[in-house]
Amino acid sequence: MPQITYREAIRHALAEELERDPNVVVMGEEVAQFNGAYKVTEGLLAKFGPKRIVDTPISEAGFIGAGIGASMLGIRPVMELMFWSFYSVAFDQILNNAANVRYMSGGLINCPIVIRGPANGGTNVGATHSHTPENVLANHPGVKVVVPSTAYDAKGLLKSAIRDNDPVMFLENTILYGDKGEVPTEEYLIPLGLADVKRKGNDLTIVSYGRCVIHSLAAAEVLHKEHGISVEVVDLRTIRPLDIDTVLASVAKTHRVLIVEEQKPFASVGSQLAYMIQREAFDELDAPIHRVTTVDAPAIYSPPIEIEQLPNPARVIKAALALVAGSK
Amino acid sequence: MSKPTSAKPAIAASTPVLPPNDPHLAPVNLKLTREERIELFRTMMRIRRFEERSLRAYQAKKIGGFLHLYIGQESVAVGCCSLMGKDDHVITAYRDHGHAIAVGMGMNELMAELYGKATGCSKGKGGSMHYFSPERNYWGGHGIVGGQVPLGTGLAYALKYKGLKGAAMAFMGDGAVNQGAVHEAYNLAALWDLPVIFVIENNGYSMGTSQERSSAGELPKRAAGYDMAWGQCDGSNVYEVRAMMDKFLTRAREESKPAVVEIDTYRYRGHSVADPDNTYRAKAEIEEYRRTKDPIQVVQNMLIADGVLTTAELEKLDQDARAEAENAAAFAEASPYPTVEDIQKDVYWEADHPAQRTSKGRLFFD
Numbered sequence: 001m002p003q004i005t006y007r008e009a010i011r012h013a014l015a016e017e018l019e020r021d022p023n024v025v026v027m028g029e030e031v032a033q034f035n036g037a038y039k040v041t042e043g044l045l046a047k048f049g050p051k052r053i054v055d056t057p058i059s060e061a062g063f064i065g066a067g068i069g070a071s072m073l074g075i076r077p078v079m080e081l082m083f084w085s086f087y088s089v090a091f092d093q094i095l096n097n098a099a100n101v102r103y104m105s106g107g108l109i110n111c112p113i114v115i116r117g118p119a120n121g122g123t124n125v126g127a128t129h130s131h132t133p134e135n136v137l138a139n140h141p142g143v144k145v146v147v148p149s150t151a152y153d154a155k156g157l158l159k160s161a162i163r164d165n166d167p168v169m170f171l172e173n174t175i176l177y178g179d180k181g182e183v184p185t186e187e188y189l190i191p192l193g194l195a196d197v198k199r200k201g202n203d204l205t206i207v208s209y210g211r212c213v214i215h216s217l218a219a220a221e222v223l224h225k226e227h228g229i230s231v232e233v234v235d236l237r238t239i240r241p242l243d244i245d246t247v248l249a250s251v252a253k254t255h256r257v258l259i260v261e262e263q264k265p266f267a268s269v270g271s272q273l274a275y276m277i278q279r280e281a282f283d284e285l286d287a288p289i290h291r292v293t294t295v296d297a298p299a300i301y302s303p304p305i306e307i308e309q310l311p312n313p314a315r316v317i318k319a320a321l322a323l324v325a326g327s328k
Numbered sequence: 329m330s331k332p333t334s335a336k337p338a339i340a341a342s343t344p345v346l347p348p349n350d351p352h353l354a355p356v357n358l359k360l361t362r363e364e365r366i367e368l369f370r371t372m373m374r375i376r377r378f379e380e381r382s383l384r385a386y387q388a389k390k391i392g393g394f395l396h397l398y399i400g401q402e403s404v405a406v407g408c409c410s411l412m413g414k415d416d417h418v419i420t421a422y423r424d425h426g427h428a429i430a431v432g433m434g435m436n437e438l439m440a441e442l443y444g445k446a447t448g449c450s451k452g453k454g455g456s457m458h459y460f461s462p463e464r465n466y467w468g469g470h471g472i473v474g475g476q477v478p479l480g481t482g483l484a485y486a487l488k489y490k491g492l493k494g495a496a497m498a499f500m501g502d503g504a505v506n507q508g509a510v511h512e513a514y515n516l517a518a519l520w521d522l523p524v525i526f527v528i529e530n531n532g533y534s535m536g537t538s539q540e541r542s543s544a545g546e547l548p549k550r551a552a553g554y555d556m557a558w559g560q561c562d563g564s565n566v567y568e569v570r571a572m573m574d575k576f577l578t579r580a581r582e583e584s585k586p587a588v589v590e591i592d593t594y595r596y597r598g599h600s601v602a603d604p605d606n607t608y609r610a611k612a613e614i615e616e617y618r619r620t621k622d623p624i625q626v627v628q629n630m631l632i633a634d635g636v637l638t639t640a641e642l643e644k645l646d647q648d649a650r651a652e653a654e655n656a657a658a659f660a661e662a663s664p665y666p667t668v669e670d671i672q673k674d675v676y677w678e679a680d681h682p683a684q685r686t687s688k689g690r691l692f693f694d
């Protein structure tokens with residue numbers, strides 16, 4: 001199987017869907033002539049032309065709103081946010097209009113729009129550019145939220161997102177864009193809402209998604225080699241809909257849960273998960289659920305310190321050891 | 329405006345009628361048949377009677393939340409929507425009842441929506457501010473001031489993308505023009521030559537703030553900053569509204585060009601029914617408008633002067649509109665509420681179409 005980057009995987013998903021459906025349009029700041037701020041859309045303008053690949057002004061509320069309006073009439077816009085951090089200036093369009101219009105119309109309207117772009121810290125760009133809003137988005141019934149961790153997942157999930165008839169928020173990661181992974185050349189789709197066990201184990205379940213899956217896998221390797229702890233890593237892949245069954249099945253096997261997420265702790269995705277696990281698998285738990293989150297402050301700039309603010313393998317290992325020790 | 333004169337004999341059906349009082353003598357008005365002129369008037373009257381009936385329902389505590397009445401502005405929605413062809417689309421803010429009736433939605437489903445009933449146009453899920461009828465190219469009904477304007481721009485984008493010769497009308501109030509999203513939409517529409525008409529329904533006030541206290545400069549002239557055409561007209565005369573809008577709509581459909589228009593109008597009632605309306609304008613101002621510019625009175629006078637309608641026909645038309653509104657209230661009253669199970673329907677397309685669902689996992693988190 002060929003190895004391609006996470007960035008290329010997304011680009012291939014876009015190209016395949018543009019090819020398949022003439023109503024798919026890619027739109028955003030610098031997506032066309034500039035080839036994408038992160039080069040995700042590189043070459044698409046040359047291949048598909050300016051009707052399908054559309055440069056917008058720096059006008060998130062305007063163009064995302066226009067995309068939502070166009071989607072109500074059957075266009076399938078895939079909107080790029082240069083950073084998900086900029087969603088705040090289009091918050092009303094995304095979370096009042098896209099999220100609610102189906103409901104408020106009594107089901108007469110739907111918005112098949114995808115909004116995609118990177119949402120991550122760890123690149124020393126400071127607090128304004130490091131938001132991870134998957135919890136905020138998932139708090140709004142009506143939208144779906146996807147956070148892929150690998151090239152394979154990114155491609156299969158994005159293709160499903162583009163075909164989905166509901167608005168899908170697709171959160172990528174600038175640090176993962178260059179990561180390579182095996183991606184088949186033949187077409188495949190990954191359904192939204194299906195978690196993936198990225199590593200099997202018996203002693204501890206780590207539930208994670210996005211780049212934190214990569215940290216968790218690195219930590220699991222060390223925990224296995226140096227501490228003899230067998231870790232299962234569950235990658236949620238989609239936050240809403242949520243595959244809680246795969247999580248619960250893993251908890252029933254390991255009886256210990258560590259949640260690893262690039263989220264501020266207050267009302268994070270992990271908060272919701274912890275609630276659901278204790279509610280639905282209380283008797284399975286041998287220890288309280290632990291979390292590794294972003295340290296609770298705006299994203300710090302200072303490069304070596306930002307690494308410590310975010311989840312990283314060392315923090316995951318430390319938390320896992322404490323959890324296992326406490327439950328023995 | 330002159331008082332209604334005594335009735336002249338009715339003109340033969342389908343004879344084009346030249347509205348003599350129309351300052352524009354616009355072809356779009358010249359070509360109106362007698363029936364069409366009556367229909368325009370009837371729609372305005374139906375809006376007024378619907379609004380008055382819904383006000384009474386509100387006072388009787390049958391309706392929750394806000395109720396923003398369109399009384400005084402009827403000629404605007406009716407004039408604009410009467411020009412819609414099959415590929416023309418409409419979107420507006422929360423003062424949306426007039427546009428709903430103007431595009432052809434029925435009073436029953438509209439009144440039932442106010443009552444929060446399952447037979448409402450949005451199954452009781454949207455309420456007064458959120459009426460929709462995609463089948464009639466009516467895309468709401470939006471509660472956030474200015475928030476619908478980018479969506480309207482997107483409707484126009486879709487028309488252009490699909491190569492359809494249609495136009496979108498994005499209505500907003502005089503207060504909405506100061507929202508950033510509106511300016512973003514203006515820029516995109518002009519930049520991309522989208523067939524959208526931004527229609528500012530200037531009723532002089534945004535809640536209790538007069539135009540002078542909220543907006544610098546003349547509202548439609550802001551279009552010039554985006555190199556867009558703009559227009560302005562008196563909204564009390566439905567023919568004047570049609571004459572101006574026809575020009576811009578034709579241009580939008582034929583040349584895919586946007587425009588900003590201001591239609592001057594007035595609301596007689598408070599901002600919403602909850603507004604006591606006694607702090608920011610004088611009663612005399614309302615009375616003066618009602619006396620000289622009431623859009624229904626203006627057209628009514630013309631129809632009678634032109635012999636299009638007799639006073640008896642007029643009386644009948646009014647009675648019919650009142651009866652229709654009354655029946656709608658009875659329909660709403662008799663209709664069932666949605667159920668608790670209905671709360672979680674119409675959230676996701678996928679959840680509502682389980683046979684076609686492709687995603688897995690939980691969509692709801694109770």
Ligand SMILES: Cc1ncc(C[n+]2csc(CCOP(=O)(O)OP(=O)(O)O)c2C)c(N)n1
Pocket residue numbers: 423471472473500501502503504505531533534535599
């Ligand atoms: C973003 C936002 N801010 C404030 C409000 C509250 N609000 C509702 S209507 C309104 C006045 C708007 O006036 P205008 O645009 O002139 O429309 P009109 O009510 O006159 O039709 C205000 C302040 C709102 N709904 N949305």
Ligand SMILES: [Mg+2]
Pocket residue numbers: 501502503529530531532533534535
């Ligand atoms: Mg106003």
